[in-house]
Amino acid sequence: MPALVSHPDEVKVISRRFGMGAADIEKYIELDGYKAVQQAIANGPAWIIDTMKASGLRGRGGAGFPTGMKWSFVPKVSEKPKYVLVNGDESEPGTCKDHVIFLHDPHAVIEGTMIAGLAIGSKLGFIYLRGEYRYLLKIVEKAVADAYAKGFLGKNIFGTGVDFDIITQTGAGAYEVGEESALMESLEGKRGVPRIKPPFPAVVGLYGGPTVINNAETIANAPHILLMGGEAYAKLGTERNGGTRLFGISGHVERPGVYELPMGYSLRKAIYEVAGGIKDGKKLKAVVPGGASCPVLTADEIDVGLDFDQMGKAGTMLGSGGIVVLDETVSIVEFALRTIAFYQHESCGWCIPCREGTDWIKKTLTRVYNGGGSRKDVDNVQYLAENMMGRTFCPLGDAAAMPTLGFVKKFRKEFEEYIDGNRAGTPLITVEQLVGAGH
Template sequence: MPSLVSHPDEVKVVSRRFGLGATDIDKYVELDGYKAVQQAIAKGPEWIISEMKASGLRGRGGAGFPTGMKWSFVPKQSEKPKYVLVNGDESEPGTCKDHVLFLHDPHAVIEGTMIAGLAIGSKLGFIYLRGEYRYLLKIVEKAVADAYAKGFLGKNIFGTGVDFDIITQTGAGAYEVGEESALMESLEGKRGVPRIKPPFPAVVGLYGGPTVINNAETIANAPHILLMGGEAYAKLGSERNGGTRLFGISGHVERPGVYELPMGYNLKRAIYEVAGGIKDGKKLKAVVPGGSSCPVMTADEIDVGLDFDQMGRAGTMLGSGGIVVLDETVSIVEFALRTIAFYQHESCGWCIPCREGTDWIKKTLTRVYNGGGNKKDVDNVQYLAENMLGRTFCPLGDAAAMPTIAFVKKFRKEFEDYIEGNKAGTPIITVEQLVGAH
């Protein structure tokens, strides 16, 4: 089990049971576990949704959509069964928060799934884990089995006459199924490609029934919100961005780790105070603030609050909370190439702008990186990315385009230096060798 890091500025809500043995169901119950869901059964769906709206909780998977509002979109009456789907397909490079939830507090995800089910009138939930997280599957499956054994899941839970079941499932290692409609396709046993919208999942989702889909961290917050009250949770964060968030700070920092900080916490402080500053006394060059799909920030742009709105005004995104810190030794050209190589590999190939756009950007950047580029290549990379943006079947194209545009705009001279041969000793290497070597 990896060691846990902490800092005095942390506000522990969703992480408050980490390191306390809460994978054991008796310990979880001792630490106020399964109290919130019993409260939810007693008070009913309208109360649950009201508290979730009051909390200001926004989707922790990256979209940042208000959770309570999302749950309220599900129609009260439906001829088809309703479903809750937990998205634990944590595949965004730089993101490492959901796995600590599954590792240290799986019952919180289970309880949150039950609460979401009660809110929308569902009797069945699915917890979908990333394919590479098979080492966590045993932990989650044991937690689910223990909940059944205690009578917390299944028929007549807690003796209340309410029924609720949970099924676990893992993916096949596809980044694409992080997109909600592709996730539903995968769960139904089909190829994980996105669906046309509308209809949206709240109306026509899994197996054609109304469906709520939330990120694992979002769901895990629900029990804490109901116990402490939505308004109290909201006050922990910034305006329109309630509560706290798990931030995975990685890269060239002295104390990498997953920290729970209030929404709106200053990014510069998170790097220099919480994570201990830049490793080995080197200078900061750039920061990817929320996973690889988020536009890069330069060293002089990081004095900004970590919430969805402030990061949006800064020209980037909060994303999935994966803060990747890059020091002065990093080649932005190499970093951009590794980023687009990932998206090219993970593209489902369904639509031409994404399939062809990511491939041509990768080919062009490979040429630039190897010292064989020409002056038009930098403009061509930006042109390709801008023409992908907003023109793809699902957001994967945008996820590839946005960081590429930012790399070129903010570090253009570095790309030109490669072309002009000012980068001494640039190796002749294929992108496959580059990615495979790390």
């Protein structure tokens, strides 16, 4: 089990049971487990949704959509069954926070799934884990089995006459199925490609029924919010960005790890105080603030708060909470190539702008990296990325284009110096070896 890290500035809500053995159902119950879902049964759907709206909780998977509002979109009456789908397909490079929830507090995900189900009138939930998280599947499956054994899942839960079931599932290692409609396709046993929207999942989702899809961290927050109250949770964060968030800080820092910080916490403090500063006393060069799909920030742009709105104003995104810190030794040319190579590999190929755009950007940056590029290539990369934006069925095209644009706009001088011969003649490995070594 990975060692847990901590810092005095952390505000532990979702992580308060980490390291306390809460994967065991008896310990989870001892630590106020399954109390929130019983409150939810007693108070009803409207109370649940109102509490979630008051909390200011926004989707922790990256989109940042208000959770309570999302749940309220599901029609109250439906001819088809309603479903809750937990997106545990954590595949964004630099992001490593959902796995600690499944590892240390899987019952919070189960209880949150039940609460979401009660809010929308669903009797069945699915917990979908990324394919590489097979080791976590055993933990989650045991937690589900223990909940059934206690009478917390199945027929007549808690003796209240309410029925609710949960099914676990893993993917096959495809980043694309982290997109909600591709996730539904995968769960239905089909190829994981995105659906055209509208209709949206809240109306026509899994198996054609109304469906709520939330990230695992979002769902795991629900029991804590109901217990502490929506207003109290909201006050922990900033306006329109309630609560706390798990941030995975990695890269060139002294204390990498997953930390729970209030929404709006200073990015500079997260790097230099929480994570202990730049490793080995080197200088900061750049930060990817929310996973690989987020536009890069330079060392001069880190005086910004970690919430959706402040990050948006800074020209980037909070994303999935993966803060990747790059020191002065990093080649942005190489880092940009690694990034686009990932997205090119993971593109499902469903739509032309993404399939062809990622491939051509990768080819162009490979040529640049191998010493055969020209300054015109930088313009071409920017042109390709700009023409991918907003022209794909799902956000993967944007996820590839946005960081690419950030790299070439903010570090154009480095690209040009590289092309002009500063690194010419250096023995290089192939892009396949490059990506394979760091993927």
